Amino acid sequence: MKFTDGYWLMREGVQASWAKQIADARVEDDRLTLYAAVRRVERRGQTLNSPLLTVECFSPAEGVIGVRSVHHEGEEDPGPRFRLNSEPGHAGKTSSDGSVLELSSGPLTLRVDADAPWRLDFTAAGRVLTSAGSRGTGFVTDDGRHFSVGQLSLGVGELVYGLGERFTPFTKNGQSVDVWQADGGTASEQAYKNVPFYLTNRGYGVFVNHPGLVSYELGSESVGQAQFSVEGQSVEYLVIYGPTPREILDRYTALTGRPALPPAWSFGLWLSTSFTTDYDEATVTRFVQGMAERDIPLSVFHFDCFWMREYQWCDFTWDPAVFPDPEGMLARLKERGLRISVWINPYIGQKSPLFAEARRLGYLVRRANGDVWQWDMWQAGMALVDFTNPEACEWYAGKLRALAAQGVDCFKTDFGERVPTDVVWHDGSDPERMHNYYTQLYNETVFRVLTEARGEDEAVLFARSATAGGQQFPVHWGGDCESTFDAMAESLRGGLSLGLSGFGFWSHDIGGFEGTPTPALFKRWVQFGLLSSHSRLHGSNSYRVPWDYDDEAVAVTRDFTRLKHRLMPYLFRAAEQARDSGTPVMRAMLLEFPDDPSCHVLDRQYMLGGDLLVAPVFSEDGTVEYYVPEGTWTHLLTGERVTGPGWRRERFGFDSLPLLARPGSVIPFGAGEDSPEYAWADGVTLRVHVPADGTETVTVVPAPGGGTPATFRTRRDGGTVTVTADGAAGPWRVQLSGPLGYADPVTAEPGAGSLTLPAAD
Known part of the structure; x- marks a missing residue:
């Protein structure tokens, strides 16, 4: 929500109060509590008739620091609340040096100077990641409504991603985003999957711990700031350090829950x-x-x-x-x-026999007067099951x-x-x-x-x-x-x-x-x-x-x-990585190439797992433009070598598209074509793509049903490539990529522990 009228003025009827200085601070072993005045206080009389914000700083897990800013503490919170997994045994550590107070959590530190104007600096690896500055902590009133507001700085070249499944431009800079569930299709600013979490290409993410409406202004009101606001007396956010995007997601999903592993x-x-x-x-x-x-x-x-x-x-x-x-x-x-x-779906139409049953049992969401909430959109007279x-x-x-x-x-x-808001929930939720x-x-x-x-x-x-x-x-x-x-x-x-x-x-x-x-x-x-x-x-x-x-x-x-x-041996391994660390199977290029600025804005291609680049064709005539990161890549379908970094413009028939294997990767191809369910390691072919001399690649082929996986180690030493197997009960094969495409596969008989082949440069 936008509150300002340009840089200098507030919108009509809006009044803002921002933390200006620390009036007092309580330092405990694992947390800081800061009492922030919303105006400069130079004499005792100025403490009268003026709000005081309570700002609690804490750490639920290593590399994560939370900030909770409260105006009036007496507001009730009936829920619901996100269920967060605090790290067992973890606690932040505080320190002070004169007026400088710090809260550290592993590599991440929150720093504040009690004698200086209000500013919260989040630092890691010797640099400031982001800061809550002069308008970074406060509240706004607008026609009787009270909003708690946070604002974190965006640096030069910093890009913002996430906030759920959003179909607007991939990088969110310049956008106003309301985290609010809506059935808006894929061609509008509305979203079915709204998540109050974003990450940036500067090594951190921010999760606003509020399950309701969170309004974001991402460089769209103050162009150098990411602002978020919620209606109410408090706002809580967690800054999550990486430094890589994959590490940010690892920490974030450890807090909010890892994906389950779908069946094969x-x-x-x-x-x-x-x-x-x-x-x-x-x-x-x-x-x-x-x-x-x-x-x-x-x-x-x-x-x-x-x-x-x-x-x-x-x-x-x-x-x-x-x-x-x-x-x-x-x-x-x-x-x-x-x-x-x-x-x-979770709705019950009035004609359904279950409507009368659920109504009688009190299982449908009701209005304040006790009537069942109903409308005719989607299903005639439909009501909602009360899952509280x-x-x-x-x-x-x-x-x-x-x-x-x-x-x-x-x-x-x-x-x-x-889901309506003019209703009463069984458990009293807001x-x-x-x-x-x-x-x-x-x-x-x-x-x-x-x-x-x-x-x-x-x-x-x-x-x-x-x-x-x-x-x-x-x-x-x-x-x-x-x-x-x-x-x-x-x-x-x-x-x-x-x-x-x-x-x-x-x-x-x-x-x-x-x-x-x-x-x-x-x-x-x-x-x-x-x-x-x-x-x-x-x-x-x-x-x-x-x-x-x-x-x-x-x-x-x-x-x-x-x-x-x-590709199931490869895909299911990527699925296990999603389960274990929160890294998605379909990965924005940023996730795999955070140090390549050209990858930071790419949204028409992706990595499928860590080693396959996919660029879908979005044109009737088969023309596609795509970016190839550094190195010699191999087209998985033809064996053609493609060298990056650089952009390519090509035309593909319907039997192909850009599907490139990463330099040095080993892609396991299973022997089964008729079903995704088979013994993936039995008869597997390892496609080895131009490994660098002296490097070793470990390829794990999972076993369906959680059995013992097979592990293959591929190493190049000068002119030879050696593959050793552990846990491969049946035959397996090695196929090397070369200048003329893929060589014929070489088969290792059942029980064979290794294969050595001449490297093809």
Whole structure:
């Protein structure tokens, strides 16, 4: 929210009070409490009739320092609150040197001079990362409303990223951003997944610990400042040090929750009925059989909204007119090796029999006068399940358990954004704060059902809405996009932004949701979709079976699905890194190349895992511009060598796109093409890309189901490359890249501990 009228004036009716000096300070072993006057105090009488801010400085984990600024402490906080994981046994350390007070947490230090004008400096590695200066801490009143405000400096060339899945420009400088859940599609400033966390290319991130509306002005009001404000008497933020973006995400996700590891089958291709299309079991069977006849591997079939009767979403009951034998149908699909996903949302339409049941039991959100909150948008007379009521959560979970017992493996948890603020919650939560947080309770409830029904290693959602901490319940997809190249590009921007907000897994509607893609767009989106962490064919009023487009679309879908299956040893290792450290599978170039300024603004390409560069094609004629970082890269599909740093402009047929292996990387290719689930190390081929002399690369090939992984060590010494294996029970192969492409693979027999090959320069 903007409060000023240019640099000198405030907007009409707005009054601001900023911390000016430290009136008093309390220094404890692990925290500082600063009492900040909002005007210069030179004599005792000036302490009268003037606010005093209480500013608490603390550290919940190493490399993290929190600041909580409070005007009136007596304001009640009914919740909800983000659940943060403080580091056990950690405490900040304070020190003082004359008037200078410091709070340190590992490499990060907060420094303040009690005798100087107000300024909080956050320092690390001998430099100031950011500062809260003369307007950095305070409050603003506007027509009776009270806002707590924080402001942190942005340096020259400093770029801001994150704040959830945002489809506006990738770097957030110059933008006004409201962290507020909305169903706004992918072509507006609104977002389904709002996260009050940003990071910059200067080595730190900032998490505003407030679940409700947080308004950001990112160089858009004061051009050298990142400002955030919340309505109320206090604001709390945490500065999180890296110094690299990956280390920032590691610390941030340690606080807010690591992503769970999705099951291997979820990485395969998902096919949907689409939304408003006509379908029944015959349609589903025709789709599944059509994929099999065309040798396109399929892992998951998804039933969208109209698996239930119209006007009755949700009643969790199959429409008997089109699915008279749901148990039999699901069994028949499972005989084909498929997993089953069904659409749900947290709303109950008035025509659903569950409406009367939930109303009688008190499980629906109510207005202050006791009436059930209802409206007619989406479903006629719909109400919301009150997930702050544990009994309502259990009631809702029971409906899902019945579906799991029928054979449903996954739920698409749609919606969760249209949450009113003129209501009363069962647990007394503040309605404004619950608006964003509702999705966390919703997805957590559903994820728990799947964990109980299928086991921790098998639980996976396909979720649209989220907030901070929602990364614990993957997978999330990008929401409603148009069937255009522009929408394809904006979807990628949103996914990269979400990845820089702590989310490890992300997907999107291949072909676009609204409208029908051209054959060219469909094929390009298939390439992009099957080089994403998760891949789903889905539309609104048209099907997404590839033969509806052209014969080449069938070939592209088949070839890239098989490619993704062969990459499963590599992709699942990247998934484990997301689980362990919060590094997303689809990575903005900034994450892997923080020291290359050219990578800081790139939003039309990404790294898939740490070693594969992907540049989707966003043009009808196949032309693509992309940036190659330093070194000799290898095109994974052709073996062509590409040297960076520099930009390239090329044209690709539908059988290819820029897919480059990092210099010195070792990419494990599995032997299985028909499914993402197989023994990944058995028959694996290690593609070795121009290793530097004297270097060793360790490649871990996971084992499905959490078994013992195989570990390969690749070392180059002069003219030879030696690969040693540990834990590889079956045969394995090594294939070297060279000036003329990939050499023929050399096979190590089962039990062989090493292979030595001549290096190809």
